Amino acid sequence: MDNTKEDLAGLKAACLEAARESIAEHGVERLSLREVARRLGVSHQAPYKHFASRDHLLAEVIRKCFQDFARFLDNRERQQNPDQDLSCLGSRYLQFALERPLEYRLMFGTPWPEPAEEVGLVKDALHAFNILRGDLKGIHGDSADAQPKVDLDAMMIWSSMHGLASIFQSSAVRHLDLANGVQAQAPAYIMDRLRAMLSAQG
Amino acid sequence: MDNTKEDLAGLKAACLEAARESIAEHGVERLSLREVARRLGVSHQAPYKHFASRDHLLAEVIRKCFQDFARFLDNRERQQNPDQDLSCLGSRYLQFALERPLEYRLMFGTPWPEPAEEVGLVKDALHAFNILRGDLKGIHGDSADAQPKVDLDAMMIWSSMHGLASIFQSSAVRHLDLANGVQAQAPAYIMDRLRAMLSAQG
Numbered sequence: 001m002d003n004t005k006e007d008l009a010g011l012k013a014a015c016l017e018a019a020r021e022s023i024a025e026h027g028v029e030r031l032s033l034r035e036v037a038r039r040l041g042v043s044h045q046a047p048y049k050h051f052a053s054r055d056h057l058l059a060e061v062i063r064k065c066f067q068d069f070a071r072f073l074d075n076r077e078r079q080q081n082p083d084q085d086l087s088c089l090g091s092r093y094l095q096f097a098l099e100r101p102l103e104y105r106l107m108f109g110t111p112w113p114e115p116a117e118e119v120g121l122v123k124d125a126l127h128a129f130n131i132l133r134g135d136l137k138g139i140h141g142d143s144a145d146a147q148p149k150v151d152l153d154a155m156m157i158w159s160s161m162h163g164l165a166s167i168f169q170s171s172a173v174r175h176l177d178l179a180n181g182v183q184a185q186a187p188a189y190i191m192d193r194l195r196a197m198l199s200a201q202g
Numbered sequence: 203m204d205n206t207k208e209d210l211a212g213l214k215a216a217c218l219e220a221a222r223e224s225i226a227e228h229g230v231e232r233l234s235l236r237e238v239a240r241r242l243g244v245s246h247q248a249p250y251k252h253f254a255s256r257d258h259l260l261a262e263v264i265r266k267c268f269q270d271f272a273r274f275l276d277n278r279e280r281q282q283n284p285d286q287d288l289s290c291l292g293s294r295y296l297q298f299a300l301e302r303p304l305e306y307r308l309m310f311g312t313p314w315p316e317p318a319e320e321v322g323l324v325k326d327a328l329h330a331f332n333i334l335r336g337d338l339k340g341i342h343g344d345s346a347d348a349q350p351k352v353d354l355d356a357m358m359i360w361s362s363m364h365g366l367a368s369i370f371q372s373s374a375v376r377h378l379d380l381a382n383g384v385q386a387q388a389p390a391y392i393m394d395r396l397r398a399m400l401s402a403q404g
Contacts, residue, residue, distance in 0.1 A: 112373035122377045129378050148381040155369070155380075155388040156362070156395060163365025167357070171314035175324045176331045178357075179350040186357040193358060197399055 012050040014040055019061045024102050028110055031058060055113035062112060063121040065103040070128040072096050082138030083195045089132060090161050090191045097165035108162065132157060139198055153198065160190050214252040216242055221263045226304050230312055233260060257315035264314060265323040267305040272330040274298050284340030285397045291334060292363050292393045299367035310364065334360060341400055355400065362392050 018039040022031055032054050033047040040046075051057040076092045079085040097104045107125070116122055132154050140146040140153070164187060167173050173183065220241040224233050234256050235249040242248075253259040278294045281287040299306045309327070318324055334356050342348040342355070366389060369375050375385065 108368065108372045108374055110373075112377075116373070116377070125374050125377060126379065129374075148384055148387075151381045151384040152388060152391045155366070155384060156392045159365030159369055159388075159392065160358070160362050161365070162369055163361030163363070164357070166310065166368055167361055167364055170310045171312075171318070172310055172327050172331075175314075175318070175327060177328065179353045182350055182353040182357060185350075186354060186361075189354045190358045190361065193399055197395055 011040075011042070011046060015047050015050060015057065016061055016064055019057055020102070023061070023106070028058065028106075033057060053115070056115045056119060058113045059115045059119045059121050062106050062110065062116075063119055063124050065107045066121065066124040066128055068100075068103065069096055069107065070124065070131065073128065073131050082135040083199055085138075086132075086135045086157065086195060086198070087188075087191045089135060090157065090194075091187060093161045094165055094168075094187055097162075098168060101169065104165065129154070129158075136198075139201075157194055160194060161187075164190065213242075213244070213248060217249050217252060217259065218263055218266055221259055222304070225263070225308070230260065230308075235259060255317070258317045258321060260315045261317045261321045261323050264308050264312065264318070265321055265326050267309045268323065268326040268330055270302075270305065271298055271309065272326065272333065275330065275333050284337040285401055287340075288334075288337045288359065288397060288400070289390075289393045291337060292359065292396075293389060295363045296367055296370075296389055299364075300370060303371065306367065331356070331360075338400075341403075359396055362396060363389075366392065 015036050018036045019031060022035050022039065033051060034044055036047050036057065037044050047057065051060065073089060073092050073096075076085075076088045079088055112121060133150055136150040136153050136157075137146070140149045168183070217238050220238045221233060224237050224241065235253060236246055238249050238259065239246050249259065253262065275291060275294050275298075278287075278290045281290055314323060335352055338352040338355050338359075339348070342351045370385070
């Protein structure tokens with residue numbers, strides 16, 4: 001790579017990081033290419049070498065969240081059985097959501113900008129979802145007939161974990177006088193119940 | 203009620219409504235008693251007759267969301283069996299979340315301000331949660347021993363419905379190539395599975 005190319009690749013990564021910081025500080029609404037250039041101390045035009053518009057930049061920021069998320073899920077300790085693997089997947093999912101709330105919110109709580117398809121965001125989000133589908137295909141099979149079942153169970157597991165992550169971050173959960181230990185036990189309890197339900201079907 | 207009292211009660215309700223509108227337009231961060239007074243065309247001091255601070259106002263706005271939410275849940279068609287009643291409760295929960303996203307976000311996505319306890323917000327949130335607990339006590343019993351089970355199952359059902367509401371509003375769900383009909387079927391499918399699980403235990 002000659003110096004110019006290296007500088008360009010470096011600038012792209014720096015823009016993504018500066019955009020993430022800007023969002024963390026001021027929210028998605030205030031993100032702009034101008035603000036990113038200001039943070040990096042480069043000319044107003046420089047970010048346009050990599051991002052056709054502010055929405056392209058935002059789409060690439062969210063895409064990067066999905067890439068990190070999928071990598072984090074992929075790095076789990078693999079289990080022999082798909083239903084055991086689902087438990088690992090569930091706890092990795094929750095861990096990511098709680099440790100990286102900004103990335104999590106960008107993926108699932110922010111309307112994706114229009115260039116989502118164009119920059120590959122959709123492809124990377126699909127890749128993350130297909131990790132969950134993979135375990136369920138291991139249980140239900142991979143035929144066309146099994147597909148609705150795989151997707152319904154994927155929605156069931158995803159919504160449980162997604163809901164739990166969101167509830168844990170809510171003020172409400174701390175004020176409901178839950179019985180001792182319930183909050184700590186809830187993730188494993190719920191994953192166990194979901195697994196029991198899946199193996200009863202399988 | 204003499205005119206002054208009537209005016210005062212009217213002003214309180216008007217402040218809550220103006221606060222809700224301000225939040226809808228500009229977000230929670232920009233809410234202030236001054237902005238509410240401006241919207242109502244009253245003096246800057248007027249809202250202080252009802253709200254000691256901006257945080258007291260916000261706490262009362264969120265409290266009102268929980269009151270509306272609990273009333274909406276309470277108005278469901280009651281079923282004979284608690285497990286059937288849970289399905290009604292689940293679909294009312296989803297309906298509220300999808301039809302009134304601002305109220306829903308204020309209850310569960312916004313950090314409660316410090317006067318939450320003082321203004322009765324906590325009590326009203328607990329009332330809403332106890333509707334769910336009520337059905338589960340009908341299944342597991344109301345003894346001290348049953349309490350952790352009631353609360354764990356309440357967390358399981360709440361997280362499923364909460365997650366589903368949130369997923370339905372995400373951009374992600376529209377891009378995952380879900381099998382035909384899966385999104386429409388998911389709420390009933392998930393509630394049925396949860397009910398089957400509960401009756402297998404009961």
